[in-house]
Amino acid sequence: MVYYIRKGEAFFPVEVEDRNGILWIRVGETLFQLDPRRVANEQYSVLVNGKSFFVELVHPAPEMVFKIDQQEYALTVLNERQKIEREIFGRTERVHGHGEVRAPMPGLILRVEVQVGEEVTIGQPLLIMEAMKMENEIRAPIDGVVKEIVVEPHQAVEKEDLLIRLE
């Protein structure tokens, strides 16, 4: 079995061989021996050459997010088919909400601080919303251009409502 992990724009192959439940995994030049087990719902114990990793899976493949020792790792891991599809069709499976700025909680929009067409950099405040009696800045998750502003000041929004679309 071969998987492909994205690094920047490129995909690197990772080979997996199952020898009676123990996985031999080759990453680049390095061969690892892994014993992965499911502990409970989204918790795994993985022994990597004897090193014990307790892994909490936050989001499943292909856009995997998991935590080890409170450190979060986000990796795109494709199988053969997904890799080929992406090469042909481009990134068909868009990262959910990557350029979509959604409300992190229910609340009230106070101010919108950008305009359609404006270039924004990652971390830049896009709008201010009030929730839990606090003014909260909603910031740009990526570098990009404001494509659409879906909300306006004084509008109440629910959690996950689309606020702004970036490109």
Added chain:
Amino acid sequence: MVYYIRKGEAFFPVEVEDRNGILWIRVGETLFQLDPRRVANEQYSVLVNGKSFFVELVHPAPEMVFKIDQQEYALTVLNERQKIEREIFGRTERVHGHGEVRAPMPGLILRVEVQVGEEVTIGQPLLIMEAMKMENEIRAPIDGVVKEIVVEPHQAVEKEDLLIRLE
């Protein structure tokens, strides 16, 4: 809705009236107002006239066992149909294992201390088994007569294996 709770040999009726999720329950002369909610798997929160009971259900009806504040309560609670069936057919739904003495864990029978036909009283040692490197006495769960001895010394048993039948 009426249920019947066993006290000794008799069954006492308990009336339940559902008023929009709040239950009005009459036990004898007393009327209680209850707000029962399921918290998680076998855990319930029940407000009884405002008193807060956190209830862990160990075994479901009709032979209910539940814990409140680490105190275990065992009650037989029948519905109308079960009550009638019992009155006609006798105790059709026997309490599981009441007269059946089963192995509480895997182990080795060392000695049997009673004989078939012997009268035994509750708590009397019936046999000795070794498990977890300890000698464990298995005692009579009820007053009765030994009807059958299923195992013999030096026999290995699994958890829940029948050892002795009392009557």
Added chain:
Amino acid sequence: MKRIRKVLIANRGEIAVRIIRSCKELDVSTVAVFSEVDRLSPHVLMADEAYPIGPAPSSRSYLNMEKIIAVALESGADAVHPGYGFLAENPTFARKVSEAGLIFIGPSAETIRMMGSKTESRKIMQEAGVPVVPGTTRAIKRVAEAQAIIESIGGYPVMLKAAAGGGGKGMRIVRKAEELPRALEAGRSEALKAFGDDTIYIEKLVESPKHIEIQILADHEGHIVHLWERDCSIQRRHQKVIEECPSAILPPEVRARMGATAVQAARACGYVNAGTVEFLVDENLNFYFLEMNTRLQVEHPVTEMVLGIDLVKLQIQVAEGSPLPLRQEAIQARGHAIECRIYAEDPFHNFAPSTGRIQYLKHPEGPGVRLDSGIASHSEITMYYDPLMAKLITWGSNRREAIARMIRALKEYQVHGVRTTIPFCLAVLQHPDFQEGRFNTGFVDACWPDCLPEVSGDEAVDAVAAALRYLQEQQKVYQDGHFVSRERPPQPSAWKIRGLKEMMRER
């Protein structure tokens, strides 16, 4: 002296649970109150009695004085403990509780009122000889007025503050005259929303201060003790997130002076019960009265662990009219304690509140670890209340051990379902400046999130990712159906892949 046998806790969350625990240990019955969304919250499950008081918004439940007092009377409670937040520093509530014949576990309504007005409390402290930050005690309405005051106290930088304030709401730093109009407007609007009162006053800005507070405890006979300090300088948005006892930098001589000053402050406002005198401490260890919190503080556990006391039990005893069982000379500190507040917030997105249902929860345990939690593994974190889920406190025989233990405990903490401040706390605890005691209230702004260590592209992590992906596809052990709904395991048929490859060659 009236023995307290039953206490109504006019609060929710971790502080309600914490108060219930002390009551149980005193064999005092507890009455919880709950809003519609809190029917299954831990404080309801743990209390001896629990009564509904209204819908989710706190204005209609936890702030409903009449309803809460009615429940207290009907349930036969002797006393009301307000916790912190909600009605804890509302003089009207304290008065109404007393007028209903119930004991309010806290200071008198008059003391609460005096200390609740930041401007009035400054005046009282000035008169009592307690050092205060240069500034005004008058309400500011217009920019011109503000400008004049700023000149009279030596110019910029200054701090605008809400007179009814707390929790950092309504606070604005102003460094230049141009910034003043907008800051004043924003501050007033935030203060109005938070406290229903837009009164703003002005103080000289103490640059790079530490926030150090003194816990005091006073009985009805005028006996007042101070219970060491807490350093609460690690703040985000002027809200405390990490606190410790004792301070890493306070010499015994300054501690003694601050303690004596805190007792002086408490005496000046006729204080009874537990309270906290907050000070700003500048780089030369000059300290200035900031405000007095007339209630139990969120961060009180660090004091409890270092001094070996239970502040809630002492509050109840004092409220009954008992004399304080503590003499100042006999109060002894041992070791060091640190508290991390675990908020349902996303520290990587400006600490935005993170709501949702807790999927899984496993708390740290073991030597020197205390956890005060207000949620359980079934809980839903809603937008209605403060997003504080729990407080993690560690004790060590010295500061170094307390820090090492906190790092160990934070790594044990498992929460699924919402984002938390755990990674943030971990980064602060591991920061050399924090470990060396080199920090002030500007620490978080200066270092977060830049202080996060670079995540290296470890090959072992790639291998783990591939292994999890493989498990998902091969073993199909999706017991909760969670993955199934998110991703269908791909079943590539040979011809399809071949077909695709041919297409690629043609391109």
Added chain:
Amino acid sequence: MKRIRKVLIANRGEIAVRIIRSCKELDVSTVAVFSEVDRLSPHVLMADEAYPIGPAPSSRSYLNMEKIIAVALESGADAVHPGYGFLAENPTFARKVSEAGLIFIGPSAETIRMMGSKTESRKIMQEAGVPVVPGTTRAIKRVAEAQAIIESIGGYPVMLKAAAGGGGKGMRIVRKAEELPRALEAGRSEALKAFGDDTIYIEKLVESPKHIEIQILADHEGHIVHLWERDCSIQRRHQKVIEECPSAILPPEVRARMGATAVQAARACGYVNAGTVEFLVDENLNFYFLEMNTRLQVEHPVTEMVLGIDLVKLQIQVAEGSPLPLRQEAIQARGHAIECRIYAEDPFHNFAPSTGRIQYLKHPEGPGVRLDSGIASHSEITMYYDPLMAKLITWGSNRREAIARMIRALKEYQVHGVRTTIPFCLAVLQHPDFQEGRFNTGFVDACWPDCLPEVSGDEAVDAVAAALRYLQEQQKVYQDGHFVSRERPPQPSAWKIRGLKEMMRER
């Protein structure tokens, strides 16, 4: 002096987890070993590294010295911590570890051997002037031999004990000559099975004794301190279940004498590292050497909480060759701590082990509560190992507060899936004799289960039962399918009930 950077923990369960926690706080890497059934046990999940060492039976895994030492060497460990039980008091293991160039975290193999033989240790202590219970140090084979010895120490009652003993195995009280033959045979057979050695010796029975032990700590430079006492008199089947520090009844003068005697005992056997000298204390507070445990005790946390120390960290420091950082004069106790051992056993059926999968687990938390657990909510309790699931420890500023806190904490403890000793512990803690300090090692036999309060047929409980039954039938909220499989919700059709009623009338 060799700095310890990586420790292999040759153990499992709560003690392995507890050792891992201290190592993490010291920044020392940890290597876990595990048997086939322990792959997902907490000590494996928490350690930095983990390696399999064989099948479930401990004889083929946790007692496999060669395998464990091989793993230690391959993983690059500097030291081995044996915990308690398994290989902790095996002199051959200690020797082999040292011979492999690794540090054994404990005393020397020779000290372990001497103290491991109950007869030899009695001899050494007698010579060192430590008071011992009158009796023999010779192995007894035949009844006639035993009879002669018993006469020479003043007759019955006597105690038979296994020379290789521990944990109550092989022990028998004999009150009359008639009981001797059977007791001797049973004791020898049990000792043989437990220790592979059927050597039995005889001691005069100390009637109604308290079991009080002194914690000691010794470094390589011959510096030895005693760290107060633990009262471990609450035992079932000669095994400790509830322990406390300090004792409820020991006057300071007796404590000082016992402490000095314990140091004397440690010096007599060339002791290094942490150890415990156990004494029997009679009603007149005379104390007699019982045995020396050459390892960390299960109940060590009560000492840690009262003295504010971490014994595992001190063990590691001493093993590195560091001098003890504690001076006898500076050791100060604060408050009181109690430990309850939470076993997977059914206290209502003679403490029979209770195996099964944990369905749900919620641990007590909050002020003054420490929990050292070896299981998690997914764990399976098997028959292979000791059924100790966790230790619950509470601290209070005095004994009364520690007890009240323990009762509160025990009530918070939720375990589904196996039966536990929690109800037993609760009954002991609530018993007036325990609360007043009036107890000895006969307490449990004398009072359990008779001391259980009568459960009254409360009408409110009947109402709760009816409400749960109703919920089950009406709401059908059986999310886990658990109830569904056990009971089909009855759907009586009208005609069937009428039919049954008619049948009844006919009878």
